[in-house]
Amino acid sequence: MGPPGAGKGTQGELLARHMGVPRLSTGEMLREARANRTELGRRAQAYMELGDLVPDEVVLGLVAEALDGPRSPAGFILDGFPRTIAQAEGLSEILQERSTPLDGVIFLEVPEEELVRRLTGRSANESRSDDSPETVHRRLQVYQAETEPVIRWYADHDVRLIEADGVGSIEEIQIGLRRLLDS
Numbered sequence: 001m002g003p004p005g006a007g008k009g010t011q012g013e014l015l016a017r018h019m020g021v022p023r024l025s026t027g028e029m030l031r032e033a034r035a036n037r038t039e040l041g042r043r044a045q046a047y048m049e050l051g052d053l054v055p056d057e058v059v060l061g062l063v064a065e066a067l068d069g070p071r072s073p074a075g076f077i078l079d080g081f082p083r084t085i086a087q088a089e090g091l092s093e094i095l096q097e098r099s100t101p102l103d104g105v106i107f108l109e110v111p112e113e114e115l116v117r118r119l120t121g122r123s124a125n126e127s128r129s130d131d132s133p134e135t136v137h138r139r140l141q142v143y144q145a146e147t148e149p150v151i152r153w154y155a156d157h158d159v160r161l162i163e164a165d166g167v168g169s170i171e172e173i174q175i176g177l178r179r180l181l182d183s
């Protein structure tokens with residue numbers, strides 16, 4: 001977990017490769033559905049373009065489906081999910097039904113000024129259609145209103161919360177993250 005621009009995708013991918021587990025990113029699943037012009041993709045598009053969250057039941061359906069696919073014995077990393085308390089509750093049910101406990105939640109911490117700088121400064125090859133200044137502002141707002149409370153929710157539900165420093169070079173952040181996980 002972490003705000004938009006925290007580096008969840010980059011760090012999640014490196015960590016997944018390091019641990020030999022798949023990374024399940026709801027953002028990527030949604031972008032793929034859009035690119036393939038599926039019914040679900042069309043439904044998600046309007047929300048994503050505005051920087052809003054796609055409805056919970058859509059995202060929960062995607063995650064449940066992904067977890068019913070081929071399973072890696074070493075587990076998986078969820079990236080950018082859950083983003084609302086309803087998603088956290090839904091995930092908890094999905095995992096219980098599949099007897100897959102959640103080991104922990106990693107929270108990547110980055111100050112807001114740095115997030116804005118990163119999101120609005122993505123170079124052409126990494127920029128996304130939801131990186132316009134208005135959408136960035138909206139995504140940060142939505143994060144504070146909907147996603148931040150999820151961290152508290154996990155703390156209240158006795159889930160191990162690992163707070164990692166998301167500032168520094170990609171390598172430095174990854175090293176710090178692995179160190180935290182090892183300890």
Ligand code: AMP
Nearest residue numbers: 026027047048052053054059080081083
């Ligand atoms: P991301 O790649 O994780 O930044 O996600 C890009 C966009 O996809 C977000 O701004 C949302 O519109 C949508 N999205 C991704 N994950 C979720 C989620 N867990 N819940 C709702 N919307 C999501």
